[in-house]
Amino acid sequence: MTLLELRDVAKTFGDTIALSPTSLAIEEGSFVAIVGPSGCGKSTMFNVIAGLLTPDGGDVLVKGERVNGTTGHVGYMLQKDLLVPWRTVEDNITMAKRLTGRVSAADREEARAVARQYGLGDFLRHYPTALSGGMRQRVAFMRTLVTHQTLLLLDEPFGALDAQTRLEMQQWLLQVWRDTGRTVLFITHDVDESIFLSDRVIVMSPRPGRVVADFANPLPRPRTVDTLIEPAFIDLKTKVMRLLHREDA
Amino acid sequence: MTRKILRNVGVPILSFVLLLLVWQWIVVGFHVASYIAPRPRQAFLAVTQNWSALWPLILGTIRETVYGFFVGAALGLSLGVIMAKVPVLQRIVYPVLVLSQAVPIIALAAPLVLILGFSVTPKVVIVAWIVFFPVTVNVLDGLTHVDKDLLNLARVYGASRWRTFIHIEIPATATPLFSGLKIGATYAVTGAIIGELAASDGASLALYQEHANANLNTAAVYGTTMVMTAIGITWFLLVVGVEVFATPWQRRTVARRWRRR
Ligand SMILES: Nc1ncnc2c1ncn2[C@@H]1O[C@H](COP(=O)(O)OP(=O)(O)O)[C@@H](O)[C@H]1O
Ligand SMILES: [Mg+2]
Numbered sequence: 001m002t003l004l005e006l007r008d009v010a011k012t013f014g015d016t017i018a019l020s021p022t023s024l025a026i027e028e029g030s031f032v033a034i035v036g037p038s039g040c041g042k043s044t045m046f047n048v049i050a051g052l053l054t055p056d057g058g059d060v061l062v063k064g065e066r067v068n069g070t071t072g073h074v075g076y077m078l079q080k081d082l083l084v085p086w087r088t089v090e091d092n093i094t095m096a097k098r099l100t101g102r103v104s105a106a107d108r109e110e111a112r113a114v115a116r117q118y119g120l121g122d123f124l125r126h127y128p129t130a131l132s133g134g135m136r137q138r139v140a141f142m143r144t145l146v147t148h149q150t151l152l153l154l155d156e157p158f159g160a161l162d163a164q165t166r167l168e169m170q171q172w173l174l175q176v177w178r179d180t181g182r183t184v185l186f187i188t189h190d191v192d193e194s195i196f197l198s199d200r201v202i203v204m205s206p207r208p209g210r211v212v213a214d215f216a217n218p219l220p221r222p223r224t225v226d227t228l229i230e231p232a233f234i235d236l237k238t239k240v241m242r243l244l245h246r247e248d249a
Numbered sequence: 250m251t252r253k254i255l256r257n258v259g260v261p262i263l264s265f266v267l268l269l270l271v272w273q274w275i276v277v278g279f280h281v282a283s284y285i286a287p288r289p290r291q292a293f294l295a296v297t298q299n300w301s302a303l304w305p306l307i308l309g310t311i312r313e314t315v316y317g318f319f320v321g322a323a324l325g326l327s328l329g330v331i332m333a334k335v336p337v338l339q340r341i342v343y344p345v346l347v348l349s350q351a352v353p354i355i356a357l358a359a360p361l362v363l364i365l366g367f368s369v370t371p372k373v374v375i376v377a378w379i380v381f382f383p384v385t386v387n388v389l390d391g392l393t394h395v396d397k398d399l400l401n402l403a404r405v406y407g408a409s410r411w412r413t414f415i416h417i418e419i420p421a422t423a424t425p426l427f428s429g430l431k432i433g434a435t436y437a438v439t440g441a442i443i444g445e446l447a448a449s450d451g452a453s454l455a456l457y458q459e460h461a462n463a464n465l466n467t468a469a470v471y472g473t474t475m476v477m478t479a480i481g482i483t484w485f486l487l488v489v490g491v492e493v494f495a496t497p498w499q500r501r502t503v504a505r506r507w508r509r510r
Binding site: 088098125 | 396398399401402403404405406407408409412413416417420421423496498501502503504506
């Protein structure tokens with residue numbers, strides 16, 4: 001089933017065409033990576049899907065329903081974890097509920113259960129300042145998970161982490177994704193990351209921002225560190241890199 | 250824990266004792282005449298021996314300071330919020346607020362007496378006049394610098410403006426708010442004393458000091474200054490105490506068990 005559909009969605013800021021008319025369909029339960037150089041309109045596309053920006057043209061449809069310029073239908077996470085320092089880990093995880101209604105005992109129990117399941121059970125009463133970058137991103141992701149949105153938009157969530165932590169987080173994310181069956185749209189400028197994680201790699205190019213390729217990812221799951229040296233991985237990486245470099249030249 | 254208490258309480262007490270020692274040393278060492286400066290002990294005695302006369306005056310000054318502080322803090326917070334939320338008002342009101350602080354506070358007292366008489370009100374107004382400004386400036390600054398991405402995240406969740414304000418913007422402004430309150434707290438007593446000087450017909454701490462001065466009772470003059478300072482410091486410390494209690498995340502890594510919500 002198609003969960004998200006973009007029909008000729010476009011966005012312009014003044015003279016800058018941030019996103020030229022783009023069409024896209026995302027299957028429910030899939031993991032789709034979007035790669036492209038900085039400034040090619042990836043974040044703009046997410047902001048339009050999330051409803052933070054209203055598209056200049058075209059339609060955004062979630063489960064067939066037009067949602068242009070309205071919010072409340074996606075989970076959303078950025079490179080910045082945006083944890084609030086005045087709340088504990090548990091209270092940060094339940095933030096969405098606090099902002100939209102009452103945080104019930106069941107909500108708190110769910111937050112605690114998710115944190116325990118994914119390795120943060122000992123930090124529920126900690127304030128975020130006490131946590132490492134990787135742990136903070138995990139809390140931010142759990143906060144996104146408990147919104148119960150089926151569609152998750154992750155905008156370079158691991159962009160600020162060191163290589164080792166990033167690899168751990170990628171495997172962790174795949175585990176959570178497998179457990180929860182959400183639909184993930186994942187922006188990155190790291191080609192390896194896009195292929196390692198996804199079912200599908202969408203390549204964008206700048207000025208004007210647009211989709212230039214859409215590759216099905218043939219790599220089997222589960223993925224391990226060995227995936228990174230498989231011929232199919234190298235093959236897909238080569239194709240993506242060629243596209244990105246052609247745009248550079 | 251004990252080390253922390255030692256550092257937070259012991260060191261200030263030590264510097265206070267040091268100050269008294271320097272005072273004593275200057276007065277004795279330079280043979281300062283007692284009508285110019287008393288020894289610390291004489292100043293203390295001038296306070297304790299006249300305690301029954303002083304205490305009601307001290308209560309009066311405390312009342313003016315505290316009332317004025319709360320009025321000023323409430324006004325400052327409201328103005329900060331309103332200006333942050335309505336940019337047009339900010340452009341209109343901000344220059345007026347700056348102007349209000351350019352008026353010499355002493356020059357403000359005379360018209361206030363004409364308008365409000367000799368009651369407690371003109372003193373409260375002067376204190377509030379001094380206190381609200383740092384609060385407004387800090388709150389406005391805090392509110393306008395809340396992370397835009399965080400506000401966007403709240404929007405993505407579908408949060409209302411009111412809930413975003415309560416759960417994101419206000420707590421994000423806690424640190425600058427308390428900075429403003431602490432600045433206000435240190436100046437609050439000064440405002441009360443200026444008010445007493447200009448707008449007292451009867452008894453007040455400021456007039457008590459004037460009388461002591463007129464009677465060449467130097468020890469009482471210094472003693473009264475010490476009392477006024479003590480009121481200011483106590484009020485400042487109380488505000489700091491409230492801040493410590495209200496913002497546990499500033500110095501703790503783990504929340505207390507009873508903190509829930
Ligand atoms: N709010 C905005 N106002 C003006 N220009 C913007 C705004 N947001 C993005 N842009 C411009 O749109 C283009 C695409 O930006 P963005 O979507 O952030 O790219 P990416 O996320 O791929 O790095 C850039 O040229 C950027 O400068
Ligand atoms: Mg971006």
